[in-house]
Amino acid sequence: MQGKTASSFDPDRPLSIFAYAYTSAVGVAILMFGPLVIGAYVDINGMTETQAGYLFSLEMAGYALSSALVFAIVTRVNWRHILLAGVFIAVLGNITSMYLHGYAELAGFRFLAGLGAGLLMNVTIVSIGLTANFDRNYGFWAVTQLIVGAAGLYLLPGRISVYGLAAPFLAVTILALLVLPLAKSFPEHGRDAGVTPNKHNRLLLGLAGLLGIFIYYGGQAAVWAYFERIGMAAGINPGSVGSILSASIVLAVFGASLATWLGDRLGRRLPVAASMICSAIGISCLWGVQSVYSYIIAACLFNAAWYFCLPYLSAIIANIDSNGRMLVGLAIVFPSSLATGPALATYVLNDVGYGPVLWIGLLSLPAGLIIMWKAAARNSA
Template sequence: MSTQPQTLTAEQPLSASPLALLAAIVLFAAITPTLLMTAPAVAAQLASQWQLGPARIGDLFSTELGAMSLATLPAFWWLKRVDWRRAALLAGTLFIVANLLSIWAQDYGVLLALRFCSALAGGSLMIICLSSAASTANPSRTYGLWVMGQLAVGALGLGILPRLFEHYGLAACYLLLALLMSLCLPLARCFPPGAPLSDSSAAQAPAAPRGKALCGILGILGFYISLSGVWTFIGSIGAKAGISAQASGEWLAVATVMGIVGAGCTSLIGNRLPRRLLLLLGYALLAGSVLLLLGAPTLARFAVAALAFKFTWTFLLPLILACLADLDRSGKLMNASNLVIGGGLAIGPALAGRLIEHSGGFQPLLIGGAGLALLSLALILGCRRPS
């Protein structure tokens, strides 16, 4: 029999307080995807400073997203064998080194390799954050703060980075990421040493049936395919309806703020209301916001749809992740969700683009997006453990 549970129990007195663990989860998870959250500003700087074309810029961001998702594969091995605190320290150090070296990169191939290493380290940290959040007393609240931290850092980055780029160039972004990670690195000791279940608690909370786990994974995949497909082309939908780029851009910027509000609402509600009720209300509002874009929406209808869409996106995500955490608190399922989220973000726009080209309009995309959201609801409800 493995001695890991005894090791964890012996180290438990050294574990940090719940508040320190929450700070580690939120801060690490906010810093690691910063480059992806500020992609518009970074992409513009890459084009002006490095003279890169759209294809090369796209490849660079695809590499970042792909590496963060691919971090899932080695994690299936080390999650059970390596102390999560040491893994976080190692991943954080690699993240810092890769970003510092990115400052002096002069060749596109070198920059691509360094960004892959940085994102791989960031993806490993994200897995530790997701798995640690599953062990907290109120996972839905923790995941709400997890999402809110990422959105807040992304919004701040989009406001600050363009000004820094004017004076210091792209190096400012990489240096800022390295400095932020250096400040947060001491919090690595606040993570649990590993999966929190001991032998006795594991007996009381048996592993979920594979069918339920599969339903949960497919549910989050459908959720992200639907969201990313619609969100990618929401500006084009507004343009076709005769809404100016400036007006739609302003409302989409406000929608980002609504995303922070949505995640904050989930954190405030926590376990006070039945999760099933919140899922039903959230998914109904999500599907409704997508269908509001049908036809040629007026500016008012477009604005309501965009605000509701972004609000429900971040309102639902913590609830979905909490459902997965209920199925398996060892970290394996949360690790798999990291890969599925990246896959959904990549698949959604590709499918949506082809659907628009073949149909010649946005109606099939919107109806399909709403239908896929409702299918995701059915899968998530189907994966839940009995109360």
């Protein structure tokens, strides 16, 4: 992104970098807890797996709508006001959901919770795009998300067994309220676009990058949404499944930290391609999984590769972007793919097994890589 900020605010202050990273972790928390939440919908609230999948996708649809709203207002509305609105909406949706149990009554409020969480995430994405070293800062952004996710996956299973879905919903509410004192650490506005060379080429590259990211991310989200159910179907006890998923998030922290350390030393194509190969191996380990060891390998490879790749995906768009609009497009793509992937997985799910879901995850890897290949060049713009 080019040009000067509308004020003297420094987006690279350490407290600001922390605020972006922590708030992004709040925005994505319910996704990180997704396997546990979907499992609780089925095991505690008595929903079918199809209902649970659609309810989760509905929350991601709220996420996607928030991105479309931010896309429309990002150049006209104070970003801190968007942030505060996100906190209020997320808290309202999650607190109300604590007292509801049925599919129909939860649907609207889970959509609302997703809308609030999406507003938080959008503000962090565009804010990091203003920083000088976005490759490194997107890595720190991902690491913080993973730390919060790992803590939740470790602590929540026991609480869910006692308190039901009130446990994850209350956890997200508390995390969201802690964003309030950080609001002044966010910029109020973006930067002026200035003169943009090769505008048409940038647009085409940006759109290709966004489409490739959408396909890849949606496929991985489809598999992640049913990771807990796959483990349960393999006969692994719920406590062990939660511990394994938590451990896999720790490995994902390593993956994201490695991306933070590497930055763009190897460019972006090689790290993205390598991560997708590891993802394919991890997903393949889930086919007919019958041992806890295969499940551990699958979970650890899957999450380490996914979160190693994530900072590079964000940096691909930031590298092309000249005025912030593409970054807002990225903020649309992430939640849209998170809504589409699990919904598609739910649609193809059958009584035979989770094979169709795994195929979605596998096929999304080469398809996404091919489409984003040109955009992922070091100096693509």
